Amino acid sequence: MSGFRSYCPDLAGTKERVALTTFESHHLVTTNRARNGDVVVAFNGLGLEWDTLLEKDDRKEAILVRKQTRSHPRPSRQVILAIALVKGKTFDLILRQATELGVIGIQPIETKRTQIHLKNPEAKVEKWKAQLVEACKQSGNPWLPTIREPVPLSDFLNDSSGNSSIVASLEDTTTPWNELRLSESVTLFVGPEGDFSNTEYDYLRKKGVQAVSLGSNVLRTETAVTTALSRVFLMELKNAG
Amino acid sequence: MSGFRSYCPDLAGTKERVALTTFESHHLVTTNRARNGDVVVAFNGLGLEWDTLLEKDDRKEAILVRKQTRSHPRPSRQVILAIALVKGKTFDLILRQATELGVIGIQPIETKRTQIHLKNPEAKVEKWKAQLVEACKQSGNPWLPTIREPVPLSDFLNDSSGNSSIVASLEDTTTPWNELRLSESVTLFVGPEGDFSNTEYDYLRKKGVQAVSLGSNVLRTETAVTTALSRVFLMELKNAG
Incomplete structure (x- = not known):
């Protein structure tokens, strides 16, 4: 490329x-x-x-x-990354890598332990969009992901019914990857550095979001993002053939 | 953690x-x-x-x-990352993320398109070791990966027989992930920003290294590393049932 x-x-x-x-x-x-x-x-x-x-x-x-x-056809698996806002450079890395891997949308979410408050969300979204365009250029991805202003986790959960949803989780009880049933549209939730709170995990569960494990070590947010996305896209390959 | x-x-x-x-x-x-x-x-x-x-x-x-x-038992899948040397901060990120994901060893390799020449390899390895220790602390990984001085790709290939080996590749012909047969010990090769040369790909092929695709987009080195590692470790989960 x-x-x-x-x-x-x-x-x-x-x-x-x-x-x-x-x-x-x-x-x-x-x-x-x-x-x-x-x-x-x-x-x-x-x-x-x-x-x-x-x-x-x-x-x-x-x-x-x-x-x-x-x-180029629309990606056969359409993945939205619902990602807790994290510190500047890490978030930039996540935006770039999620674009390289081919997500169709990125939704920054506010969580209990998200420490970042944007002064000018509108300008920030424009800056993020420019970064996504740049990542598309570098990776040759012909599909530019959408990105919107951060919303509270609960608001986004209420609006995103219909998709299969999974959350990268450190909880003891998770769904094994080979038992996951994923539809064409998948929303992947990744929490902040301090993880989702128990209340947030409860809420995710109530909304039907399946918890998946990324192994026994504690991954930083950006590692969790690429690790989980890589697996979601591999599931597609597996199902396809 | x-x-x-x-x-x-x-x-x-x-x-x-x-x-x-x-x-x-x-x-x-x-x-x-x-x-x-x-x-x-x-x-x-x-x-x-x-x-x-x-x-x-x-x-x-x-x-x-x-x-x-x-x-903690030794990881059931023992993965060595054979990674082309890349620029400073990116390499630091790769060391950290590979440790989070649980590789048992990291071997920096010199390739045709590797642009970096270390002035004091011994001191550099000591610095890298400290970074791996730090990543073990942060992620709770109880197994510290080994790391050695960079060696030419050909030297490393001659010394690493016995492992299943795969290379993240942008070539047209690759082995589908669901057809890969991986042993307990896996070596994953990831090339430099400019990719392996044709001669290097030929050499990898001759040595039995299986080429795998990470999708149609061009991934940066650090994205290729976590994406491929994530899948290699998932294969283990799949085989384990």
Whole structure:
């Protein structure tokens, strides 16, 4: 997945040329030093990719011309990561790695032991979105995950019925991975550094969220995220064949 | 796994009291502020744990007195991570996460595209060892992984016969996870940011290393490590029933 990639949300349609935003133009031409004639993959974050040539290497409005179109199917397992807010750099790492692994959505959640209070959630979400776009570029993931402002755990649980839900848990009683029955849509809950409280675990259980173990050692949040996601996506492979 | 943990390699035997090294005393008393009478778990990194009380909270030579002894079996799947050297902080993250997940050994390897040359490998290994000890403390892992100086990929391959070996690969042809046959001892190879070279992949294949896919997206090294390790340990769970 070497080479240049640019994010163009308005790619769908019949146009042959697309102008990049100022941000994407800057990233492509100034940061990555693409020049006229270079091959650039443009993606819309919804599975559509164009193979293009850079026609105008303008730092503010680069122009790409389409050579070929490719469409990636929606991931067969659609995973939403419901993740307790954690400290800055760790959360950035989680956003990137969850995007690399192919989640379709990330929902930051407020928990009893979440220590972080955002001053400007709206601006933070915009910053997170830019990080997800960057992770899509780096990993070649054609599906950009959605991300929203943090909500309390209970609010999110009330709104997310219909999905299979699992929670990475340190409790004694968990469902063995080979007994899990997961639907196409899965929500994975991962708690904060201090873990979910007992009340929160009770609430998760009442809402039908299955507790799964990630082994006997205590994993940091970011390790729990990739470990659990890796297994959820493997379940898919297993079921598929 | 809250509470204090101290590393005592010389725990085995019949003594009732153990004196911590200066480093461990400092960590326990100065950094973590343990005081006389506090409960401390001492572990030797080979599965043995003592529940102790801190008898002398000396910053240079703290003394622990044994209350109870516990022995953890050797992990039933013994995994060695053969990892291309990568840039500083990423490598630190990999060391920590591999320890959390329970590998028994880490072998840094030199590859064609590894850009890092250590000035003082011996000192570096000592620093890495300290990081592994810290990760054992944080995660409660009673088995301290071994780590050695970097060696060329070919040297390591020649020395590691007998294990099942797999490599996280971006090649087109890989072995499906559900068809993998893994023995008790597994070596997992993960390449550098620029991936293994074709020559290296050929060499791995010739040595019987099975290539496995971690999905269609391109994962950073640290994501590939936890993703692959998570699956290797899950295979164990699956086989175990």
